[in-house]
Amino acid sequence: MATIAPSPPAALIDGFGRRISYLRLSVTDRCDLRCRYCMGEAMTFLPRSAVLTLEEMAAIADAFVARGVRRIRLTGGEPLVRRGIGELAARIGRHLATGALDELTLTTNATRLAEHAPALAAAGVRRINVSLDSLDPERFRAITRTGDLGQVLAGIAAARAVGMAVKINMVALKGVNEDEVGAMLRWCVAEGHDLTFIETMPLGVVDEDRTDRYLPLDGVRRDLIERFGLVADAHRTGGPARYLRVPGTATRVGFITPLTENFCDGCNRVRLTASGRLYMCLGHDDRVDLRAAWREGGRDALDAAIDEALALKPRAHGFRIEERDAAPAVARHMSATGG
Ligand code: SAM
Numbered sequence: 001m002a003t004i005a006p007s008p009p010a011a012l013i014d015g016f017g018r019r020i021s022y023l024r025l026s027v028t029d030r031c032d033l034r035c036r037y038c039m040g041e042a043m044t045f046l047p048r049s050a051v052l053t054l055e056e057m058a059a060i061a062d063a064f065v066a067r068g069v070r071r072i073r074l075t076g077g078e079p080l081v082r083r084g085i086g087e088l089a090a091r092i093g094r095h096l097a098t099g100a101l102d103e104l105t106l107t108t109n110a111t112r113l114a115e116h117a118p119a120l121a122a123a124g125v126r127r128i129n130v131s132l133d134s135l136d137p138e139r140f141r142a143i144t145r146t147g148d149l150g151q152v153l154a155g156i157a158a159a160r161a162v163g164m165a166v167k168i169n170m171v172a173l174k175g176v177n178e179d180e181v182g183a184m185l186r187w188c189v190a191e192g193h194d195l196t197f198i199e200t201m202p203l204g205v206v207d208e209d210r211t212d213r214y215l216p217l218d219g220v221r222r223d224l225i226e227r228f229g230l231v232a233d234a235h236r237t238g239g240p241a242r243y244l245r246v247p248g249t250a251t252r253v254g255f256i257t258p259l260t261e262n263f264c265d266g267c268n269r270v271r272l273t274a275s276g277r278l279y280m281c282l283g284h285d286d287r288v289d290l291r292a293a294w295r296e297g298g299r300d301a302l303d304a305a306i307d308e309a310l311a312l313k314p315r316a317h318g319f320r321i322e323e324r325d326a327a328p329a330v331a332r333h334m335s336a337t338g339g
């Protein structure tokens, strides 16, 4: 009797026809910094028993790659504080060699990048995002509460030395670093980095009111277009940023503007927390527990849980920041969901 081969699991298409091809994997919710817009000073992190093992993360990544995910970004918390991160990157990086995955990337604060850059490069990481909100050591320390700018710059230099392209992410904060956006752009041009500006999003309670620091990026963009003669650039990474270019240079400038422009129609991503919860949207609380599915029923249960999650993906986030003293749109911090 002829046997019927099992059909491969279906691609990930959500209820609005969007194809999910990008997974953000938060490898830890912990961090060695305490950026003021991201975290409170005293944070309660997940107990270690609640965090996925590296083997579980790799197995879940395998399942997503089998379902058509082409890009994976390791994030956190700070991904480089997770022990074994190099091994996890190498394990996921095997999919690059087979052609099943197009890209493995990382978002980091770069405090430990000098130490990890060679292993990440060996795993196939070619591009990284580094969060850097100021080039002034004292201001950098004030924003991050504990950070040492020198360490971060050494980390960036180490990444470049092993051939990685660097994109700087700068959260633009009213009255904090808004006077530095031009200087940051000039520095990125001189160093050959791309630069993306980000609006603060109302995620999780921090120690201050974000409305005081919220800087709409439409004004920043107009100002930079005028000062630098920025021109449109067709480059898209599949992410929400829209790019401009500094003429005569390789530096692209992006703007992530969840509050001034909604970009949800083209959303192609989902996010896995370090505890194994899959969130369909940064701005919504719906999630599915992939850790439980994997532990209870292995790959079949995992695929079923991913399908269940897909049905929950909303059309759009619901962020608003105008209401002073309003509770954050979402109680989870960016560091918990994976920025
Ligand atoms: N620790 C790593 C880092 O800082 O790059 C990775 C995780 S961090 C949560 C990812 C990105 O989210 C960073 O670029 C950070 O600036 C940004 N971020 C954190 N909280 C945010 C918020 N409330 N609004 C906007 N961006 C935020």
Ligand code: SF4
Pocket (backbone or CB within 6 Å): 031, 032, 033, 034, 035, 038, 039, 076, 077, 078, 109, 131, 335
């Ligand atoms: Fe840590 Fe990144 Fe949040 Fe800063 S933005 S506190 S580096 S997780």
